[in-house]
Amino acid sequence: MRNPTRLLRGFCIAAAFGAILAGSVPARAANPLEMNFWLSGPRYDSDVPPCQAALGAVALQFADKESTFWNSSLQITGYADVRELGFRPWASDSIPRRFCTARAMLSDGRPRRVDYSIIEDGGFAGYGAGIEFCVVGLDRNWAYQPACKAARP
Structure with missing residues (x-):
């Protein structure tokens, strides 16, 4: 058996x-x-806002991340030296991104560099521009290490 x-x-x-x-x-x-059912693929217009347009969203997302995940009251209180690092630095058929950097003043009184990118149709459910950012010295989960190098083009 x-x-x-x-x-x-x-x-x-x-x-x-x-x-x-x-x-x-x-x-x-x-x-x-x-x-016929709109499965023709993505069509990007290269309509990405300028670097200054994302500063408010970066500050808001940074404060939310610090308070939610790290139990910290750090906030970005101001910006200086905002400039673009590159626009579509890779192949022309990739998703359009604008890479930017700025000096941010934090609520602890220390200035830090912020590297961020604005992604066309990268927002929630593909609606609006999406933003990825990294504050040098405060990348606590090491997503963009070393020193936010992975957040730059």
Whole structure:
């Protein structure tokens, strides 16, 4: 008499292997019917706001991140030397981004460099411009380390 546990285990392994093979079917291009339902792909206009337009959002998101995740009352109180580092520095068919940098004065009295990018259609659910930023010395989760280098072009 065969062990039913071994049979069940063998069946599960075979089913998992079959599912992997079934999922490796190459993708097909959209057919004309699918193209009629707005599946033609993204169309970017390179309509990205200037660097100064994102400063308020950077300050708001920084204060929210500090208070929510790090239990800190740090806030950005002002900016100076705002300038653009690059616009679409990569291939022309990539998502348009404007890379900027500024000197920010924080509520602790220390000036720090802020590197940020404004991304076309990068906001919530692809609506509006999205913003990614890094404050040098306060990248506590090391998302852009070293010294916010990954937030620059």
